[in-house]
Amino acid sequence: MQFLQSIHHIAIICSDYEKSKRFYTEILGFKIDREVLRSERESYKLDLSLNGQYCIELFSFPNPPKRPSRPESCGLRHIAFQVANVQECIATLNQKGIFPEPIRTDEFTGKKFTFFADPDDLPIELYEM
Structure with a gap:
């Protein structure tokens, strides 16, 4: 039985919230659906959509660890x-x-x-x- 229907969203943790927020909205054209400050976690959660479809959850956390991205490291x-x-x-x-x-x-x-x-x-x- 196929139980997956589609991709719901992509979650991204950024190192500089304001810089990433500008990039995804002003450069790439995502629309802000909701922005929440989660003060107990010192974290923002930004819900972004593209052409009316919810796509990205952008998170900020204090001092997130770096993740290797290139060349061809394991993970996303x-x-x-x-x-x-x-x-x-x-x-x-x-x-x-x-x-x-x-x-x-x-x-x-x-x-x-x-x-x-x-x-x-x-x-x-x-x-x-």
């Missing part, structure tokens, strides 16, 4: 977003001071993709559909 590898045109997205990101890697082509699908990083070096992929 990256998050990927579907886009209509990778080149146009890169141009938009460049205007905002974000410079993704050169465009690559998926050897199995022939689709274009690229990577860039969030403020904590979490790899983010743009995948052209």
Whole structure:
């Protein structure tokens, strides 16, 4: 029996809450659904949506430990977003001071993709559909 229906959200712990909040809202265009200060944990929880779909929970905690991200360490590898045109997205990101890697082509699908990083070096992929 298949019991999973879809991905509900991605949880991200950031090192600089205000910087990451600006990145995900002002650079990537996520909408803030709810922002909660959890004072007993010295933590913010920011619920973000994209095109009306709840996607990301952004958390802040005091002094979170670093997690190795590259090269190919164990754990979450990256998050990927579907886009209509990778080149146009890169141009938009460049205007905002974000410079993704050169465009690559998926050897199995022939689709274009690229990577860039969030403020904590979490790899983010743009995948052209």
